[in-house]
Amino acid sequence: LLLLLLLPACRYDCSSADINPIGGISKADLRHFLRWAAVHLGYSALAGVEAAPPTAELEPLREGMPPQSDEVDMGMSYEELGLFGRLRKVTRCGPVAMFRQACQVWRDAYTPQQAADKVKHFFKFYAINRHKATVLTPSYHAESYSPDDNRFDHRQFLYNAAWPWQFKRIDQLAAALPQQQQQQQQQRHKCQAQQR
Secondary structure (H helix, E strand, O other), X not given: OHHHHHOOOOXXXXXXXXXXXXOOOOHHHHHHHHHHHHHHOOOOHHHHHHHOOOOOOOOOOOOOOOOOOHHHHHOOOHHHHHHHHHHHHHOOOOHHHHHHHHHHHOXXXXXXXXXHHHHHHHHHHHHHHHHHHHOOOOEOOOOOOOOOOOOOOXXXXXXXXXXXXXXXXXXXXXXXXXXXXXXXXXXXXXHHHHHO
């Protein structure tokens, strides 16, 4: 105890601060606010902040190399991460339920296999890093979704990162979906032809 009182200590790991006013705001909401404030409040410098690529700036800059990018490092965009976060925290989706929801949301953007790969990627890293979210800097939570957990989140925090049953089921569904979609499309064409 004496050492803790005398020596510097890092509380809350990387999110160390006594208060974190924007920690409970999603990146999408923060970016919308920055764009709005740049225009409506006259803080034009905020437009540059909003337009800057998100980066933790943990790696030194190297000549001729692009700077570190959070989205590249994560393997997903903040928009995708926001969807995953809402599906996981607000609607409490597990891997299979999230895959089904993602297929609906992304039906025009990604194939079922691409959606499966993204969901499995998210859950692999969710399982590896979930324990880090159990102690956080005190934050103001303005909405039910927040990228940060809060004290009322009692989900487990240690997971098998392979998700063997769930990932196998996602692969089965991803393989079957194109055929099901084709059958549904044929059925719609058949109904439309009968109506004429």
